[in-house]
Each structure stands twice: as structure tokens, then as C-alpha cells.
Amino acid sequence: MKSNNQINIPQAREAMDKFKMQAAQEVGVNLTNGYNGHLTSREAGSVGGQMVKKMIEAYEQGMQ
Numbered sequence: 001m002k003s004n005n006q007i008n009i010p011q012a013r014e015a016m017d018k019f020k021m022q023a024a025q026e027v028g029v030n031l032t033n034g035y036n037g038h039l040t041s042r043e044a045g046s047v048g049g050q051m052v053k054k055m056i057e058a059y060e061q062g063m064q
Contacts, residue, residue: 009060 007013024031024035027046029039038043 019051019054022045023054026050031062 007016021031024047027050028042029047031039031047039047
């Protein structure tokens with residue numbers, strides 16, 4: 001199944017992958033490079049939630 005997730009700036013793919021791995025490590029989820037079909041919905045959601053939390057924190061700090 002092909003993913004519909006697309007990065008608007010192709011050069012950002014590596015940075016986003018690194019960001020995702022960092023977020024996964026922070027919440028204790030074991031991510032691997034590539035497909036991670038072994039993850040539960042809860043684990044995948046916690047990684048995404050952590051990424052959003054970090055993006056909001058970065059935005060708020062930029063506003064100060």
C-alpha cells in the first residue's frame with residue numbers, strides 16, 4: 001500500500017525522519033527505518049502526538 005504522506009520540500013524528508021525517530025525514543029516506542037507495521041495504534045499515535053507537541057512548543061518559543 002502506497003503512503004499518501006507527502007513532504008512539500010523533498011529535502012526535508014531526512015529531517016522529518018530524524019524528528020520522528022527522536023519523538024519515538026522520547027515516548028519509548030521502538031521505531032525502525034522503513035515500514036513499522038508492528039506498532040499498535042496507541043504506539044503510533046503517541047509518536048505522532050509527541051511530534052505535534054514538539055512542533056507547538058517550537059512555534060510558541062518562536063513567538064516570544
